[in-house]
Amino acid sequence: MNQVRVRWLGQVEYQPVWRAMQHYTARRREQTLDEIWLLEHPPVYTLGVRGYSHRHGKDEGISYPVAGQGDEHIPVIQTDRGGLITYHGPGQLIAYVLVDLARKALSVRDLVTMLENAVISVLKQYGIHSKARADAPGVYVNEAKIASIGLRVKKFRSYHGLSLNVDMDLTPFQRINPCGYQGLKVTQLADLEVPLKIHEVAVPLLDSLLQQLNFDAIERVEHQLPRFEENLDDQIA
Template identity: 45%
Template sequence: MPNKDVVIKQLGMLPYLKTYQAMHDFTKLRDAQTLDEIWLVEHLPVFTQGKVGKPEHLLTTTDIQVVQTDRGGQITYHGPGQQIMYILFDLKRRKIGIRDVVSYLENSVIQTLQHYDITAYSKSDAPGVYINQQKICSLGLHIKHGCTLHGLALNIDMDLTPFNYINPCGYAGLKMTHMKHYIAQIDRQEINQLLTDNFINQLPNN
């Protein structure tokens, strides 16, 4: 299947649970001919807890909803100004493994930030993307019938305060950052184009 056979959808701002349900509906109904999709979306404020998430990583009670999910990882925050990229891919058909997908996601962010002369890196023991020991991108995936759900969350220009109410991704004291700290002019359309291109370009030609 050629790399170009990926449907990219710009979904705008949506409640988390609506998108969560739509991902699962898409995966349940897809068949061997269904094209893979990338969904670009922002969420209204929400904490999401991974399937093995520990409740003690929510440090204080707030009026922000906490949603239990089936993705990997611990608790994180989603809100306006954060770019979510969900990948709904048939890994069996593309003959790629989950570790490959994690690397593709991390690399797509690292390469995007590099475009803006921001040096970022990944960690083998803590998925995501970091700048100077601060986390700028979280990721979590779920595999169902050989297909991926969920994806990454890149902090672009957002209120980072809610991250103080949790141990982000289960790490006490982990500081979060966003692109606004490093570049003055934010072009969301350009960032989205870079993210998707950088991800798709890594996919093997099967």
């Protein structure tokens, strides 16, 4: 099955979207459509499953936002994705990929590579040379991270995905070690002289994701999460 449903959600709080991803993944069946969700989040720090153990004393090199640093209003949420700590905020494009890996005969490493290649392809369209790193998933421009990747896979079905810095306030990244790497620099399209808005980047990123993931037919849904009072299979039409 090469069909995919694409949801453009706009700017939405992190927790409801996370719970919706979990619910969708838990309830999907063999014939349930894969989905890609494009969105932004209000300011939020998220901890991956590795970040939880680090935060509880297993790695003193990891930095976390604390009172007095000026960002007490930014929540810190423990999630179930892979990785450590990162920041999401307005001006950052999120693409969550809810994909049946078994149906597409993909490994988790395959999916990570495809997500990285999708971002690299988009940046190339804007004249930006970027690369992935074997030791740290994501996409980098001159060693500064411009896109992060974090996934969760249950029963060969993925959720979470990637974030691409477009035109945002990068200051909150200074209060953490992004993805656990002390001193890691971050960058964005706006700082690379590509002054675009989220919706302008969403179209080429979606096209690149469709190409990488071999999706050739799509259904688009605007500003609506899955309706869980219905059977997911009824939403395949």
